[in-house]
Amino acid sequence: MKHTLSVLTLAVMTAFAAPAMAQKAKEKAAAPAAAPAEGVLATVNGKAIPQGRADIMIRNQVAQGQQDGDQLRGAVREELIRREVLTQAAAAKGMDKNAALMHQAELAKQAVLIQAYLQDYMRTHPVSEDTIKAEYEKIKAGLGNKEYKARHILVKTEDKAKEIISKLQAGEKFEDLAKDSEDPGSKDRGGDLGWSAPAQYVKPFSEALVKLEKGKFTPQPVRSDFGYHIIKLEDVRDLKLPSYDEAKPQIAQRLEQQTIAAHVNELRQKAAIK
Known part of the structure; x- marks a missing residue:
């Protein structure tokens, strides 16, 4: 079976400003500048929507083939305003205090963090080309000719x-x-x-x-x-087998899943669970 591996890519942009400070000519070092607050996309009933949310949505849309430009950015802005309006309406009804809904929100937050963590783990523990080739040869030997x-x-x-x-x-x-x-x-x-x-x-x-x-x-x-x-x-x-280059993506994906499964099991074994 193919298995297919799902990874959510989150790239959060943080802008740092370092404005020049007026200094006396004989001072040898400048005081560090503090990073300004994140930009605001829009304000709804006094509540700001961070620009960072729009940046993420735009990146995701572009990654799926959408063309970046005024039309996409306008649509993203409108979508985030609608979400904020609806979120405030839900809060006005006390839904943000509903335990079941908050559990769902926490599960969604966990999913984002987990996928980001696993993506970072695979970045630092990549499956090597030699490992993929060895697995390909093993599969070939097992299937015969x-x-x-x-x-x-x-x-x-x-x-x-x-x-x-x-x-x-x-x-x-x-x-x-x-x-x-x-x-x-x-x-x-x-x-x-x-x-x-x-x-x-x-x-x-x-x-x-x-x-x-x-x-x-x-x-x-x-x-x-x-x-x-x-x-x-x-x-x-x-038996006509696919070439190494044809089979490589599927084999690499399966080996990555095995690597992740082993790491998760290792973390599970080390955890103090009562």
Whole structure:
């Protein structure tokens, strides 16, 4: 499975001003200047909306393909004013004192902080190119160089599997008998599993599959944790794997998720929890 990894990028702009201070000619050092307050986008009923909120929204929109300009900035300003108007209306009704709503707000705040923290962690603990290449080679070795087109019928008992094998030996069609399969994903397709490398199946299934000749089915039921299989091999071909460059993004993403999972587990183990 692909896994896909979600990271929220927050870049908060802080402007520092260092205005020149009038100094006596013989003074060797200037006093440090204090940073001014953050700019104000607009004021709604006496409450200021910080410019920083607009900066973040604009960056996010630009990152999604929007064109920066007066139109976007005007739309962002209007959106933030609407939010402030609605927030004040909700507060006037006492909703900012509602415990359930405040818990939701805290969860949202946690989500932002967590994603920012994990992004920073991966920046300082990147997955190396060598690690990605090693994983690619490991996957290649595990999949082998052949893939198989197979059908199967899955049943709950060995006796039922032997009964189906007897019917196949008597000339009944595999596709017709597959209607009784316990596998909902393939029963309506005559048991067709499509093309797959043996490593993608559970071990008893793959071991039996690679021993079959094309057009043959297993003469004995194959037992796995899912039940009893009757397997038919239809064809074999060389396995064409994606190149390293094609597979790299998916492998890197999976390795990043594993890195994050290990770090989270480490933090969990170190935490004092009562």
